[in-house]
Amino acid sequence: VPAAEGRVPPERLAALVEGVLHAWGMPAEHASIATAHILYADLHGIDSHGCAMLPHYDRLRVAGSLAMAPEITVVREGSTTALVDGGGGLGHVPADTAMKLAIAKSRECGVAAIAVRNSGHYGAAGAYAALAAEAGLIGVATSTSAIRAIVPTRGMEAMLGTNPIAFAAPAARNEPFLLDMATSTSSLGKLRIARQRGERIPAGWALDSEGLPDTGRTLGTSEPRLTPLGASPELGSHKGYGLAAAVEILAAVLPGVLSAPAAPGSGRRVGHFFLVLDPGRFRAAGELERDVDVLLDGLRGSEPADPALPVLVAGDPEHAARDERTRTGIPLTPGVLEELREVARTSGVPFVLDEQD
């Protein structure tokens, strides 16, 4: 099936990504795993966390702050827990390793918790939580971020990463429930797009250098200062701030990266946290999946404010994007295409996105 105009077949984008990672010195097995997680983001419509990250990864690599063939080790392990060391590379492979270990341990023991230290950007948190749901388990995936972006309630300074939380649970007839959210109101990606286009942003997304709501005036001149989910004290921003701090405890304090020195050129050291729970220890086989269906069907069937915009459940936009992009290809902006072309050129990898079917 030829891709629609301006769109790239997923398998061709995967070949480019895998080729670039391999050319950078990533071992073949690691490049295959990392590519699968990068493509997950591109396929599921999470455009800021997929192939568009390659130029950033390249800058870190050139700056010497990203190991391309790190040793990924389990430094501590018990029946239900483990501490994984990412070896100073990208996060996809250590995160994949940790989530699969958590899945195996939870099948054995009922529940498992794994923390990862000395890691890097791992793409979309939902990709890892989804692995648990695909295995019939409940999964949680969180991560800190190298860049401080969230300003505490009452504060002026960006102190916490956008610290995502992903939660997935399996259903019987439905796709899994799949929540994948930053603990900020908006995202660095949306601010970047607004800045590039010279557009104003909604009041509540960011603060200016005086701590006042920023609607675009200072976005180009200051470091991003995102509000926590809730946007303002009146609307509960202390809750989003509290969630971001809780993620910092699980994914930075617990694996021991909070007080680790920053990597040169890459900001803070990144940590992750994964939790997996086997519903078979609580319900008879199939009962949880059946009741998740009841919940999801009930929510989707509830009355919408606008009949043209039905009520959705977490994961619906991502699953719809995946279905559509699998059919018609992955849309890439001209800017991302040019950046990928340059990355391919400097890496000595053929730019297969230009090829015709």
Add this chain to the structure above:
Amino acid sequence: VPAAEGRVPPERLAALVEGVLHAWGMPAEHASIATAHILYADLHGIDSHGCAMLPHYDRLRVAGSLAMAPEITVVREGSTTALVDGGGGLGHVPADTAMKLAIAKSRECGVAAIAVRNSGHYGAAGAYAALAAEAGLIGVATSTSAIRAIVPTRGMEAMLGTNPIAFAAPAARNEPFLLDMATSTSSLGKLRIARQRGERIPAGWALDSEGLPDTGRTLGTSEPRLTPLGASPELGSHKGYGLAAAVEILAAVLPGVLSAPAAPGSGRRVGHFFLVLDPGRFRAAGELERDVDVLLDGLRGSEPADPALPVLVAGDPEHAARDERTRTGIPLTPGVLEELREVARTSGVPFVLDEQD
């Protein structure tokens, strides 16, 4: 020490609460545990979840939908998991049982997850998470709510409870980090107070019967329709909605109360979920607590927008209320005092709050 004017000594309020619960037929040991959790809310400034709930509990009891001497049983148990049945009573004792069992299991195995079914209102979720932090562990406590109050993003109907999430972690020099938040923007209690006072509420807290932002116009005439944390689609309400649904999966679907028939007069059956994690499986003794201090000190020390309002961390308001109320007594509004007097009278319990020191 005499209590300040209009304030009640905590020990006297505890005596009244315990006396009433006992008079309702709650066994002495259960009444003591439930009283401790009810007083936790009153002491920590969570006024809507403490003794002010007694008149509501009384109405449920009189309606025959609240067992006062339920059999609380562990119906399924593994090394890291358990399913507890609350026997159709209040939630405080089954929740206390479940959290203490999770603490014991996590000490043994590293991590433990416990779900509770057939339960009722358990007061402040933070009280249970705090038990884990006091034991040197990381604790999570969630619960569904009998009343549907949160309207999904894009929706019109209240479909989910205010489904709280509590998260606690121990520190060395600091009080524990203690997040205790509803997944709604505001709370039923704040709406009730606004209605009683005839005040308008901020746009973003609730919807009117047409699904539009309600600032007070219809609060008195319609069932409450709270927005999820995030308040509007533009400010990320799909994230708060997703968190509320994730809590519904953990605390209703997992223990099997989602599709259970509603209790007569009390709304939906209530379920809880608890998770405890032993940081000693990841870090050397004392390291986690030391780094939680680094995190909390760093956040509190960051620059405030208004120098008169320093940056706080989750738990600060509750710990300050506890310190102040321990010294000066618990403030009760005239309305709550009158309701408690009536509950004491109909229960045949002396109204000790009138006594002088």
